[in-house]
Amino acid sequence: MTFGFIRPGTIREAIEFLSEHKDNSRIVAGATDVMVQMRSAKPAEEKPLWLVDITSIPKLSYVNLENGIVRIGAMTTHRDVARSAVIHDVAPFLADACLSVGSPQIRTRGTIGGNIVNASPAADSLPPLTALSARLRLISRKGSRDVALEEFFKGPYKTIIEPDEILEEVYFQAPEQSSCCAFLKLGRRESLAIARLSVAVLLDVDESGKISKASIAPGACLPMPGRITPAEEALTGKTPDEETVNLAAQEVGAEMIRVSGVRWSTEYKKPVACALTKRAIWKALGVDED
Amino acid sequence: MTKTKWVGMDVTRIDAKDKVRGALKYMSDLSLPNMIHGAVLRSKHPHALIKKIDTKRAKELDGVVTVLTHEDVPGLNGFGIAIPDQPVLCGDKVRYMGDAVALVGAESKETAERALELIEVEYEPLPxxxxxxxxxxxxxxxxxxxxxxxxxxKIERGDVEAAFKEAHVVVENTYSTPRQMHAFLEPESGVATIDEDKNITIWCGGQHPYRDQLQVARALGMNPRKIRIVNTPAGGAFGGKDEITLQIYLALLVLHTGRPAKIVISREESVVAGMKRHPMKIYMKTAASADGTILANQARVVSDTGAYASLGGPVIGFAIEHSCGAYRVENVDLEGFCVYTNNCVAGAFRGFGANQVTFAVETQLDMIAEKLGMGKLDIRKKNALRKGDIAALGHKMEASVGLMRTLEAAENSRLWQIREELKAKPSAPHKKRGIGIACAFQGCGLGKGLPDYGAATIELLPNGQFAIGISCPEIGQGNTTAFVQIAADYIKCSIDDIVMLSGDTGHTLDSGTSTASRSIYTGGNALKLAAENLHDAISTVAAEILSVPGNDIDIRYESAVSKSCPEKTVSFKTIAEFVKKKGKTIKSEGHFLWPVSETELEGYVGIPHLLYSYITQIALVEVNTLTGETEVVEAVSVPDPGKAINPQGVEGQSEGGVVMGMGYALTEDTIIEEGITLTRNFSTYILPTSLDMPHKIDTIIAEELEPSGPFGAKGIGEAVCVPISPAITNAIYDAVGVWMKQIPATAERVYTALKNKEVS
Structure with missing residues (x-):
């Protein structure tokens, strides 16, 4: 199969090219998935496929905090997100999630934007971004639009992005100083592990010790990213104790079955999802058992 | 024992610098001017008749040089170490998804792959x-x-039924083991060339160049002398390159086109087409007396060799030989079947059938100890083979037996001594720790009834250095460094004055395989004989130079000396110059034939063995009771390799072996459903990474010198990956009280076992 390769230096150049070649272009945002897919691609296509590598566009790689909004350029690598002082300060669970991606090589190539648009149900950055109620800015020659992360996905590996659009940035309101968070992941090994289950927990605890706000987003057990409202409700307004936390964790397992049904792996995944959520809530609250 | 200058010292691998600098060219790095690129068309069905193969469209594609099918194989259309039952290119039937149906040579790799799509094969699928x-x-x-x-x-001795009746305790279980992948870093790859006289040279990672030569010659219907095979360096093998991989395809391409050719296959193709470890189902019933003496062992083993035999026959024999562990057992009833299926072919793999049965028997032993309230180490000491004992197949342990030495060193290890203290401190309340121990022995060499020999050459070079040649390839195990050390001590020169030639039928004599924990013992013994002959030749020249009688010469370090007049000396370098001036050379050969066991088992070849390496391994694990995940926190590995030629090489083998055995115990399995491989690359085939390795692996070398070995050496390449697997599963029992009878003991399996235990 013949591939064309282009590496635009600016956003304008990229979107101009895409508007011309939107039917046969594929965006390269780190190539950690595209390369694998290309190797197994069937040859003998009529039109050459254009690979549009946007990782070299300097204006797409940044992490900053302004007026309480954290903005991450789509081409910021997992490594850079994981090392960002801003992220460590306002949302350390996102740094943990990005640090759990693949291996050092993959984290140095792969980008947060690539992770989002690839839309794998097991994507590591999505649970914390979902818990943070992140929003996305998409841009094309026609202009730009903003969508909520949760509205971006249509299903596994499916999103609403148009073929002539690129993801410019992901942004979210920096959580309150009083908030706490945790990300936990279960893989089949310690590194280079695709998540079998993961969970991101973001809590706000008021002065009386009650949970005033809760946000819980699991990964790898739902077809697309989403928060578990019943679990969040189980925690909100409560002083966290063993029973409350268990109840919230049970809701995650129940939601998993409600959405994905009972599968061969459910017998293992349901109790383990509960256990993982429980530990993540306690970890966010400062009780780390690992 | 002879005093040594190099043997027993930590010596940096001779290939280390080139490897870390990236300067070493592996087979996949080679390219030749004007070469074509090959690609192999694999089967579309796990079992089907081939009705028609049409290559017309592929041949018409621009850039395609040749498309070959079974009709283009000039000699025997088959290969296989034991029997040639695997077609080079299938003509009438395919038996697994890795079967080769056609071979393309093209101007580029991309064109070759595209041409594969254009070959039309009509199949009639079979059940x-x-x-x-x-x-x-x-x-x-x-x-x-x-x-x-x-x-x-089938091997029977004594009366198992009577023993089961008398016994104080009998345990009976069924075990199953996975299809482990060799996962060498370099997938099968190679290049080849042909000259105007149709002499073919093939560079392709392998483990026995002279056998590759015969298999290629047989398929081409050519004189083997016209084929040169170079197997060194291979980017890992572990048994997975013992059989023919691409050698015959490379030969066919150069033969039919007259141009050099290269083939490098992808990981995915390697996973589907390449060899694996035999999955086995093992039924085992073991009896012991009240004091822990094993009275009887009954085993029935069914081994899945996949579509073709390769070494499946010898592997089941080896499994039966090792199915009672490294213990004395008087009553045995052991039966093994090696069975064809439409799965991926299984063949040689580090351990060669011992891994599977050792997992079973070492679990049985722990269960017996548990029932008797006996210590896990004590029951092993009680039954451990000692020199002179009769082993399971009725053969006498005539050679060195180091098992007790490894058990004693294991007992004195830090991990064993402070195990209770370490177990008491898991890293979290929901995690439980346990310790496990297991032993193994591993037959070295090809065993009774198979020709097992090796040759070495030594040549005094004009500059005073020595070129040594041994054909057992360097597959990453470090045998070339050990050969250099052995040679330097036998020749009596510096290791810096040795030039090593390895794995090349053009420059080395046949030394047999780099398999079966045999290359150091074989090559070392052949070097010893070659060095004796070399010294004779050097003495003759030295006598001439020093004007003394030939029998007056003594060989010292880097020189020859007159015994009667010790001030008369001449250096090897001077001798080399003298010989060169006369237009002569000094070359010697050493030919070594393996000793074998006195016991003959009628109807069987390859069993029993005379020499064994021994090993005890310990694992400290931590099991997460919420997820079922098992982490190996620490391991101790106590091998008896005989003399450790290069102790840091033995440590390297030991650490790599521990991690390979850990993957086997916990995560690795090539899953094939209805003939289709589901774990097609390393994202789903779960190899341990550096972060999964135990935090600490202590290797304690327990040398039990083997009198027949070079400086007392035996072999250690395989045993190091064997008992660690049951040591880990035994440790899981110690931690959480569940016996894992199926490996890999994945998180789900451990979690399910824990749940089932709660219910009951």
Whole structure:
């Protein structure tokens, strides 16, 4: 199969090219998935496929905090997100999630934007971004639009992005100083592990010790990213104790079955999802058992 | 024992610098001017008749140089170390998804791959058999006309039934083991060239260049002398490159086109087409007396060799030989079946059938100790083989036996001594720790009844250095560094004055395989004989130079000395110059034939062995009771390699072996359903990474010198990956009280076992 390769230096150049070649272009945002897919691609296509590598566009790689909004350029690598002082300060669970991606090589190539648009149900950055109620800015020659992360996905590996659009940035309101968070992941090994289950927990605890706000987003057990409202409700307004936390964790397992049904792996995944959520809530609250 | 200058010292690998600098060219790095690129068309079905192969469209594609099918194989269309039952290119039937149907040579790799898509093959799918026990039934589809049972082994001694009646404790279980992948870093790859006289040279990672030469010659119908095979360096092998991989395809391409050729296959193709470890189902019943003496062992082992035999026959024999562990057992009833299925071919793999049965028998032993309230180390000491004992097959342990030495060193290890203290401190309340111990022995060499020999050459070079040649390839195990050390001590020179030639039929004599924990023992012994002959030749020249009688010469370090007049000396370098001036050379050869056991088992070859390496390994694990995940926190590995030629090389083998055995115990399995491989690359085939390794692996070398070995050496390449697997599963029991009878003991399996235990 013949591939064309282009590496635009600016956003304008990229979107101009895409508007011309939107039917046969594929965006390269780190190539950690595209390369694998290309190797197994069937040859003998009529039109050459254009690979549009946007990782070299300097204006797409940044992490900053302004007026309480954290903005991450789509081409910021997992490594850079994981090392960002801003992220460590306002949302350390996102740094943990990005640090759990693949291996050092993959984290140095792969980008947060690539992770989002690839839309794998097991994507590591999505649970914390979902818990943070992140929003996305998409841009094309026609202009730009903003969508909520949760509205971006249509299903596994499916999103609403148009073929002539690129993801410019992901942004979210920096959580309150009083908030706490945790990300936990279960893989089949310690590194280079695709998540079998993961969970991101973001809590706000008021002065009386009650949970005033809760946000819980699991990964790898739902077809697309989403928060578990019943679990969040189980925690909100409560002083966290063993029973409350268990109840919230049970809701995650129940939601998993409600959405994905009972599968061969459910017998293992349901109790383990509960256990993982429980530990993540306690970890966010400062009780780390690992 | 002879005093040594190099043997027993930590010596940096001779290939280390080139490897870390990236300067070493592996087979996949080679390219030749004007070469074509090859690609192999694999089967579309796990079991089917081939009705028609049409290569017309592929041949018409621009850039395609040749498209070859079974009709283009000039000699025997088959290969296989034991029997040539695997077609080079299938003509009438395919038996697994890795079967080769056609071969393309093209101007580029991309064109070759594109041409594969244009080859039209008409198949008539046949019912398939994927379960080896079902394959044994009369009603099963036949993979081969000759029947699905490729090999049957049955050994009986004493009276097991009487022993089961008398015994204080009897344990009976069924075990199953996975299809482990060799996962060498370099997938099968190579290049080849042909000259105007049709002499073919093939560079391709392998483990026995002279056997590759014969297999290629047989398929081409050519004189083997016209074929040169270079196997060194291979980017890892572990048994997975013992059989023919691409050698014949490379030869066919150069033969039919007259141009050099290269083939590098992808990881995915390697996973589907390449060899694996035999999955086995093991039924085992073991009896012991009240004091822990093993009275009897009954085993029935069914081994899945996949579509073709390769070394499946010898592997089941080896498994039976090792199925009672490294222990004395007087009453045995051992039966093994090697069965064809439509799964991926299984063949040689580090451990060669010992891994599977050792997992079973070492678990049985722990269960017996548990029932008797006996210590896990004590029961092993009680039954451990000692020199002079009669082993399970009725053969006497005539050679060195180091098992007790490894058990004692294991007992004195830090991990064993402070185990209770370490177990008491898990890293979290929901995690539980346990300790496990297991032993193994591993037959070295090819065993009784198979020709096992090796040759070495030494040449005094004009500059005073020595070129040594041994054909056992360097597959990453470090044998070339050990050969250099052995040679320097036998020749009496510096290791810096040795030039090593390895794995090349053009420059080395046949030394046999780099398999079966045999290359150091074989090559070392051949070097010893070659050095004696070399010294004779050097003495003759030295006598001439020093004007003394030939029998007056003594060989010292780097020089020859007159015994009667010790001030008369001449250096090897001067001797080399003298010889060169006379237009002569000093070359010597050493030919070594393996000793074998006195016991002959009628009807069987390859068993029993005379020499064994021994090993005890300990694992400290931590089991997460919420997820079922097992982490190996620490391990101790106590091998008896005989003399450790290069102790840091033994440590390297030991650490790599521990991690390979850990992957086998916890995560690794090539999953094939209905003939289709589901774990096609390393994202789903779960190899341990550096972060999964135990935080600490202590290797304690327990040398029990073998009098017949070079400086007392035996072999250690395989044993190091064997008992660690049951040590880990035994540790899981110690931690959380569940016996894992199926490996890999994945998180789900451990979690399910924990739940089932709660219920009962």
């Amino acid at each position: 398939l058999v994927s379960d080896p026990e079902q394959a044994m039934l009369e009603s099963s589809p036949l993979v081969h006309e000759t029947g699905n049972i490729h090999n049957h082994v």
